[in-house]
Amino acid sequence: KAELTAQRIAYRLRLIPDTLRKTISFDNGTEFAEHHQLHQSLGIQTFFCDTHSPWQKGGVENTIGRLRRLLPRKTNLDTVSHRKLRAYADRLNNTPRKCLDFLTPAEAFSQISNGALQT
Structure with a gap:
């Protein structure tokens, strides 16, 4: 694995x-x-990250919480289709976030990566 x-x-x-x-x-x-x-x-x-230190990866913990609404803990991912997983990823990446000034993660990443390619 x-x-x-x-x-x-x-x-x-x-x-x-x-x-x-x-x-x-x-x-x-x-x-x-x-x-x-x-x-x-x-x-x-x-x-x-240190054990039992979720604040060391706050953004990840927030995203995991969002993901758990779609895929509860202990969900056997072998039973979830690739299409369904892709739909969940698209949903998460296209939901506006306050921490991104209400951009979606996809929009924020696009802005950052376009800037990185121009330098």
């Missing part, structure tokens, strides 16, 4: 400009045991 997770994360991160993918933080789940592959293949520094 950890190797597949690392491969999928690396695949997605390759789609992001180099200037926007310098570090990534994980929680202490065993699915991230192969995190060193990201450093080896993409030069990304990996960090782990």
